[in-house]
Amino acid sequence: MHKLPEQFVQTQLELYGDRGSTWLANLPALIAECGRRWSLTVQPPFAGLSYNYVAPATTADGTAVVLKLGVPNPELTSEIEALRLYDGHGICRLIHSDAELGILLIERLQPGKMLSTFADDEQATAIAAETMRQLWRPVPPDHPFPTTAKWAKGLERLRAEFNGGTGPFPAKLVEQAERLYTELLASSAEPVLLHGDLHHFNILSANRQPWLAIDPKGVVGEPAYEIGALLRNPSDELMLDRRLQARRVDQLAEALALDRERIFGWGIAQAVLSAWWMYEGHGHSWEPTMALAQLLDELAR
Incomplete structure (x- = not known):
């Protein structure tokens, strides 16, 4: 796995302390698990990582998706529930999730210009x-x-x-x-x-x-x-x-x-x-x- 940005690592440690350190150590295995679970090819992360690890990925049939991983916390759980309720209306669609592990697989918006x-x-x-x-x-x-x-x-x-x-x-x-x-x-x-x-x-x-x-x-x-x-x-x-x-x-x-x-x-x-x-x-x-x-x-x- 490529080297994580220093600012991203620092943010995890500032916010979560030892939990953040453990999560960072387990991140490569977690990405690999997501790849196996949903048959994903996960690419290097987007630039400017802040609070979560976010990377483009493709499914086995070539569908473009986004894999989002974070230290499990109430905010991520709330995001998952909000995406379910919105159901793609005005917002990206939620495809899969695992709140206990802090995982979201979501629709990739293209061209994706901010x-x-x-x-x-x-x-x-x-x-x-x-x-x-x-x-x-x-x-x-x-x-x-x-x-x-x-x-x-x-x-x-x-x-x-x-x-x-x-x-x-x-x-x-x-x-x-x-x-x-x-x-x-x-x-x-x-x-x-x-x-x-x-x-x-x-x-x-x-x-x-x-x-x-x-x-x-x-x-x-x-x-x-x-x-x-x-x-x-x-x-x-x-x-x-x-x-x-x-x-x-x-x-x-x-x-x-x-x-x-x-x-x-x-x-x-x-x-x-x-x-x-x-x-x-x-x-x-x-x-x-x-x-x-x-x-x-x-x-x-």
């Missing part, structure tokens, strides 16, 4: 809005998905980490995020199944539809919550572009018939939570996302 390659952000935002419309759907009463309220508990961990304070994070923004989560959750519209991480790198060009999503988190909440991830992408430069973000919010509010104030509110609250998640998981690289929270707060006034 939305992040679009130079026209207004057009990219319109494509993202249409993708959101296709994905949002009612959830069964006994659904297995986390809720946006459960995700909000990450801010409680932030407080616990800093003995009730906010550590390196601006106290005003943390307090605002806590308040916004409380207020917005209490006044939310009817919840639906959200992608949960729908941004420019998770929307790809495809043959059976012009654009389809990949990598759903699978979270239950009101539609306006979905927009937060898009505002945090595809680069720090664009994320912190004041004029661009103001236009995005206006465009999405109109295209999706959503309240502009709620989009800003969720954007601020999620930016703070996302910054905390970066700190919690890696201990670094959270500052630009916190700067976005400040920018959105200023635009919302």
Whole structure:
């Protein structure tokens, strides 16, 4: 097996410690097992591995697929369940899975050009809005998905980490995020199944539809919550572009018939939570996302 990227290895160790180390050691055997189980020819992984090992593969009849492997965790299980419920509508199809081993075999989207390659952000935002419309759907009463309220508990961990304070994070923004989560959750519209991480790198060009999503988190909440991830992408430069973000919010509010104030509110609250998640998981690289929270707060006034 080829050498794994150092950043990918470091991410597994930062997130999972000894479990991550064991998983990395067993990864070659796991790939071989997938090849035997589903008669796959597995190719070298895609560039830019981050949280999971993702590689193109072909089946015995030549069908192009993607093999995705990760340390077994609730997030991967939620992704599997979300893909099952979506059943290919607006998103890649799930072909096989094994939640206990952290394995997904999914449809390969071709040509697979990422939305992040679009130079026209207004057009990219319109494509993202249409993708959101296709994905949002009612959830069964006994659904297995986390809720946006459960995700909000990450801010409680932030407080616990800093003995009730906010550590390196601006106290005003943390307090605002806590308040916004409380207020917005209490006044939310009817919840639906959200992608949960729908941004420019998770929307790809495809043959059976012009654009389809990949990598759903699978979270239950009101539609306006979905927009937060898009505002945090595809680069720090664009994320912190004041004029661009103001236009995005206006465009999405109109295209999706959503309240502009709620989009800003969720954007601020999620930016703070996302910054905390970066700190919690890696201990670094959270500052630009916190700067976005400040920018959105200023635009919302």
